[in-house]
Amino acid sequence: MNGKTNSTMAHEQQTIVFTREQIACRVEELGKQITAEYAGREKNQSLVLLCVLNGAFIFAADLCRAIDLDVELDFIRVKSYGDATRSSGSIDLVKSAELDVTQKDIILIEDIVDSGHTAAWLTHHFKDAGASSVKLCALIDKTERRETEVAIDYAGFAAEQGFLVGYGLDYAERYRNLPDIVSLEE
Numbered sequence: 001m002n003g004k005t006n007s008t009m010a011h012e013q014q015t016i017v018f019t020r021e022q023i024a025c026r027v028e029e030l031g032k033q034i035t036a037e038y039a040g041r042e043k044n045q046s047l048v049l050l051c052v053l054n055g056a057f058i059f060a061a062d063l064c065r066a067i068d069l070d071v072e073l074d075f076i077r078v079k080s081y082g083d084a085t086r087s088s089g090s091i092d093l094v095k096s097a098e099l100d101v102t103q104k105d106i107i108l109i110e111d112i113v114d115s116g117h118t119a120a121w122l123t124h125h126f127k128d129a130g131a132s133s134v135k136l137c138a139l140i141d142k143t144e145r146r147e148t149e150v151a152i153d154y155a156g157f158a159a160e161q162g163f164l165v166g167y168g169l170d171y172a173e174r175y176r177n178l179p180d181i182v183s184l185e186e
């Protein structure tokens with residue numbers, strides 16, 4: 001299902017970058033990898049999956065069901081100021097986690113790491129909050145515009161460029177419901 005698709009939406013052409021089948025396959029692999037790496041921990045040590053709203057909501061929903069472990073799940077929301085397609089690096093926590101994260105193992109679930117500012121900020125934030133460990137799982141590692149070094153422990157796909165939407169990712173809150181991940185072209 002690669003290639004161009006016609007659309008009735010504002011952007012005339014959307015080139016499919018990752019198909020729904022590729023995404024499903026990769027999410028299963030990430031779930032197995034996380035399951036294997038956390039399986040041997042002490043029984044009383046909780047693993048908390050923190051879904052970064054809004055973009056990661058579909059990814060987190062699929063990924064948590066591919067993880068065969070006892071997990072807690074919570075949601076956080078950050079706002080990064082900038083224009084529609086580029087982060088300024090200034091970040092506000094709009095909705096914090098409701099679970100107590102102290103002494104817990106955390107995996108942040110992000111849709112895409114672009115400049116790296118959001119992921120770096122969140123990692124520091126939860127380390128400061130007293131988490132035992134903070135790892136980062138991002139569906140897409142977009143390297144072209146990286147400004148802050150950030151370790152992505154579990155990366156779904158690498159993408160070099162383009163503005164990607166679908167499977168939860170948006171442009172001005174639109175396109176989140178597309179089942180494939182596509183690149184917008186005007």
Ligand code: IMP
Pocket residue numbers: 055080085086087110111112113114115116117118119142162163164165169170171
């Ligand atoms: P950062 O630049 O790494 O801080 O990324 C901040 C946020 O910008 C990400 O969590 C996404 O929500 C959004 N973002 C960055 N690149 C894209 C893209 O290609 N498509 C959709 N959202 C993006």
Ligand code: MG
Pocket residue numbers: 052053054055056110111112
């Ligand atoms: Mg995001």
